[in-house]
Amino acid sequence: MERLSVHLFGGFRADRGMPPQPLHLTRTAQHLFAYLLLHRRRPHPREVLAGTLWGETDDEKGRACLNTALWRLRKVLEPPPVPRGTFLLTTSSGEVGLNPDAPLTLDVAAFEENLRGVSAWSEATPDPWETSRVEKALTLYQGELLAGFYEDWILEERERLHCLYIDALTGLMYAHKHHGNVARSLETALRILKEEPFREDVHLVVMRLYQETGQRFMALRQYEKCRRSLEEELGIPPSEKTRRFYESIRPPRRTSSKPPPPLEPPDDAPLRHALATLKHALETLERVHRDVMEAARTVSRLFEEGHQSPPDGESSALGSSEPSEPF
Structure with missing residues (x-):
């Protein structure tokens, strides 16, 4: 038949x-x-x-x-x-x-039979001989149960089987991790997060796997995905355990490297006052020099025109018609 x-x-x-x-x-x-x-x-x-x-x-x-x-x-x-x-x-x-x-x-019957006992798996005690059986069962899960049907009894069965599917993926993730198959463990973890992005424990596993394989940037980015998912889905921040791991792999914060404040210029008021005094003195000396030169030339001209000699003592005071420069 x-x-x-x-x-x-x-x-x-x-x-x-x-x-x-x-x-x-x-x-x-x-x-x-x-x-x-x-x-x-x-x-x-x-x-x-x-x-x-x-x-x-x-x-x-x-x-x-x-x-x-x-x-x-x-x-x-x-x-x-x-x-x-x-x-x-x-x-x-x-x-x-x-x-x-x-x-x-x-x-559904083959799926349930192959996953019998999988919910008892844990990170500490994976059952490696069941791995192939579980992987075979997971290939049967081609989508949610009776997609397109929305009766209450179907929704209950759909949720039950979905939880069994996630439990199987979680057990498989830990089994691969326990046996050092990092690539398969990471692949399985990402499948879980595709279904349930709010799973903080799985985000933490992914962060650790990335860190173990030298992909610190990916681990840091996974933390940001975790933080956003928890905030959007549950309205809570990551747990202290997750934050501690993030802080342990995050580059150290850069200390402030602000340039030192500019030095205050020295008080130059005394210098400015001295320079102003010197300038005024030079201008005065130059003016006096011009007046002396003009007076000397006038006296010389007048005595030459009158054929007179200057009074005693004055000629020596006049000196030459071109007195020397003050400096």
């Missing part, structure tokens, strides 16, 4: 056979089938199914919607000659469930 392959991560998709042939199900049939797949370990009373999937309607209408969706789903899953009950079981009390022996594969 041809097997079914059902994918719920990233949206709803169901195929049958090889090569795969898509199954065409109505929206309500997809809704019902997804619920039965995600709660595959037990049958469900019809009133519970109707209340969960069509809770916005009254009981009678909800029950009618359930019967219609169940009929359409069975028509696609169990067309002749597929025996009735191959995929869908109905108990004597009317409960509906998925046949645990149904020939199908489900991405």
Whole structure:
């Protein structure tokens, strides 16, 4: 019998056979089938199914919607000659469930099985032999559960599986780090931050990995990303632990190198006063010199014209007509 392959991560998709042939199900049939797949370990009373999937309607209408969706789903899953009950079981009390022996594969089931026990991983006690199994499981997570569906029960399952996905990535990050595979550890850490940028513990791991590989600039830049994410997402600053590591790798602050203040010029008032006095004295001496020269020339001219000699004692005072310079 041809097997079914059902994918719920990233949206709803169901195929049958090889090569795969898509199954065409109505929206309500997809809704019902997804619920039965995600709660595959037990049958469900019809009133519970109707209340969960069509809770916005009254009981009678909800029950009618359930019967219609169940009929359409069975028509696609169990067309002749597929025996009735191959995929869908109905108990004597009317409960509906998925046949645990149904020939199908489900991405969510394989994902959960491969990640069993991963939440117990820690940085101190990674379980290396599980690494390949976890990596295989992570390839199945192709997006959020049943993208495009927004019913309450789907949102709850979506969050649960998303947390399991993040736990697996976190365990894998620490496992790679523990075994010295820095590149893989860093790659995994960045995948976590893409999903949850507010994870301060992962930011700190990234900072340390960058620092260990000599990429201090990248480590410092990661701190800024951490600080912005925490402020935008949670309205809080980084913890003291993160800040201490940042301070330990940050270049030392440059001390202030302001130039010294200019020296005050000396008080030059006395010098200016002396220079002014000297200038005034020189000007006065020059003026007196001119007056003496003019008077001497006048006296000489007058005595020459009158053929008189100067009074005794005055000639010596006159001296020559060109007295020497004062300096």
